[in-house]
Amino acid sequence: MSDQAGPGDAYPDADRAAVEDDPPPSARVSLSRDRIVAAALDFIDANGLPGLTMRRLGEQLGVEAMALYRYVPSKEDLLDAVVERLVADVHDDEVVLDSPRDGWQDFLQRLAHGVRRMALAHPKAFPLVASRPAEAPWLRPPLRSLQVVETFLSGLVEEGFTDEAAIQGYRAYTSFLLGHLLLEVAVHGADVGPLDVLDDQTGDPGVSDYPTVSRLRSSLSEDHSAVEFEEALEALLDRMTVARNEHLGD
Numbered sequence: 001m002s003d004q005a006g007p008g009d010a011y012p013d014a015d016r017a018a019v020e021d022d023p024p025p026s027a028r029v030s031l032s033r034d035r036i037v038a039a040a041l042d043f044i045d046a047n048g049l050p051g052l053t054m055r056r057l058g059e060q061l062g063v064e065a066m067a068l069y070r071y072v073p074s075k076e077d078l079l080d081a082v083v084e085r086l087v088a089d090v091h092d093d094e095v096v097l098d099s100p101r102d103g104w105q106d107f108l109q110r111l112a113h114g115v116r117r118m119a120l121a122h123p124k125a126f127p128l129v130a131s132r133p134a135e136a137p138w139l140r141p142p143l144r145s146l147q148v149v150e151t152f153l154s155g156l157v158e159e160g161f162t163d164e165a166a167i168q169g170y171r172a173y174t175s176f177l178l179g180h181l182l183l184e185v186a187v188h189g190a191d192v193g194p195l196d197v198l199d200d201q202t203g204d205p206g207v208s209d210y211p212t213v214s215r216l217r218s219s220l221s222e223d224h225s226a227v228e229f230e231e232a233l234e235a236l237l238d239r240m241t242v243a244r245n246e247h248l249g250d
Contacts, residue, residue, distance in 0.1 A: 123185035
């Protein structure tokens with residue numbers, strides 16, 4: 001499949017004017033959680049994550065900061081809501097499928113392009129997807145949504161993958177996406193320095209609603225980072241060897 005950049009290539013302008021220069025919204029438009037979250041994402045796109053405060057967001061919306069807390073109890077809740085919105089963009093991408101139609105490779109290619117479009121549409125916000133577990137902290141970025149991971153795993157199982165192979169595929173796939181996209185968004189102004197990581201959450205985040213994720217939860221929570229790094233490096237070297245031999249044969 002060709003690289004489907006599409007709308008994701010419309011990168012936010014790093015030199016866009018500060019929000020204080022933008023005209024205030026109409027006073028006739030009432031506040032809502034969705035409107036506040038959308039404004040927060042717009043702010044991050046234009047100014048970056050470090051500058052986001054409830055006061056500045058209130059100024060962008062033409063209200064006092066205290067008015068926001070009726071809809072978003074804290075900045076932490078606001079940032080989680082931004083992550084949920086970004087992940088929802090992937091789920092709603094018209095190219096991303098709910099299940100394989102033309103094989104698992106096509107299925108995963110479509111999902112990868114959907115995640116990439118989201119990341120490139122919001123490069124300064126994308127590091128939040130890497131650092132803030134919106135649902136279950138043991139799910140790996142950038143596929144933080146239980147719904148997206150359920151679709152991923154069940155799709156592979158439907159295509160003949162064993163549970164172990166599906167989990168290994170999930171780990172390799174997320175490692176590839178996260179590493180590649182963090183490097184890519186950094187080029188477009190994202191702050192990928194020390195990330196704003198929440199403490200590990202406890203309890204059941206509604207996993208029982210997602211049967212495949214629930215069944216594989218214990219295995220999903222295992223840490224294989226060191227092994228994955230070595231395997232990814234070996235695979236990269238193998239590809240480089242093939243490319244080198246091809247050029248030597250020209």
